[in-house]
Amino acid sequence: EPEVTQTPSHQVTQMGQEVILRCVPISNHLYFYWYRQILGQKVEFLVSFYNNEISEKSEIFDDQFSVERPDGSNFTLKIRSTKLEDSAMYFCASSLQQDAYNEQFFGPGTRLTVL
Amino acid sequence: ELKVEQNPLFLSMQEGKNYTIYCNYSTTSDRLYWYRQDPGKSLESLFVLLSNGAVKQEGRLMASLDTKARLSTLHITAAVHDLSATYFCAVGTLNNNDMRFGAGTRLTVKP
Numbered sequence: 001e002p003e004v005t006q007t008p009s010h011q012v013t014q015m016g017q018e019v020i021l022r023c024v025p026i027s028n029h030l031y032f033y034w035y036r037q038i039l040g041q042k043v044e045f046l047v048s049f050y051n052n053e054i055s056e057k058s059e060i061f062d063d064q065f066s067v068e069r070p071d072g073s074n075f076t077l078k079i080r081s082t083k084l085e086d087s088a089m090y091f092c093a094s095s096l097q098q099d100a101y102n103e104q105f106f107g108p109g110t111r112l113t114v115l
Numbered sequence: 116e117l118k119v120e121q122n123p124l125f126l127s128m129q130e131g132k133n134y135t136i137y138c139n140y141s142t143t144s145d146r147l148y149w150y151r152q153d154p155g156k157s158l159e160s161l162f163v164l165l166s167n168g169a170v171k172q173e174g175r176l177m178a179s180l181d182t183k184a185r186l187s188t189l190h191i192t193a194a195v196h197d198l199s200a201t202y203f204c205a206v207g208t209l210n211n212n213d214m215r216f217g218a219g220t221r222l223t224v225k226p
Contacts, residue, residue, distance in 0.1 A: 035216075041218070042217060042218045042219055043158065043203060043205070043216040043219075044216070045213045045214060045215060045216075048213045056208075056213045058213075091157060091158065102146065102207065103148075104148075105160070106157045106158040106159075108156070108157045109157050
């Protein structure tokens with residue numbers, strides 16, 4: 001069964017460093033998303049992406065964040081200068097179409113630890 | 116802004132008992148989702164509810180949606196230990212693909 005994959009599973013970085021989190025969405029899906037979950041807290045929407053551009057972003061997704069689909073399979077989230085409070089689990093998701101059904105399938109997540 | 120509230124946040128049940136988790140949301144939406152998350156794992160889709168009065172059942176879990184009341188419920192029937200997990204509701208925003216999640220209900224089913 002097709003699934004969303006994410007790498008790395010765990011990333012440790014120093015405050016102020018740049019990190020890139022990678023996702024491979026399900027191959028025929030067209031809509032891509034990033035969410036984050038701070039330990040023990042709720043899942044928070046960051047950004048949605050369609051047709052090579054951002055379609056929606058939350059207030060969390062500030063200038064430190066960017067997303068890119070550099071090729072036909074990868075979808076990346078870049079944090080330019082990490083802060084301690086960026087430590088969280090980051091989930092990528094993808095969906096096939098934009099309709100009311102729009103079931104999103106989530107990847108296993110990348111745990112980001114900022115020291 | 117769409118806000119989603121779940122309650123209870125923590126639920127400890129005995130096996131064999133029934134209980135309901137509630138999910139309220141603040142603005143009109145056209146879809147509501149329930150997800151399960153095991154510790155350290157990703158989110159597993161349980162139900163997608165699209166219309167007022169929608170009811171879906173899978174095993175011991177049943178979800179319903181009342182769009183007029185902006186309320187969804189997840190009912191657990193005769194709980195078993197394997198249902199122990201955190202359950203999230205998520206509400207879709209109109210005309211967009213993104214979702215807003217509730218805080219989650221951490222369910223523990225005790226023997």
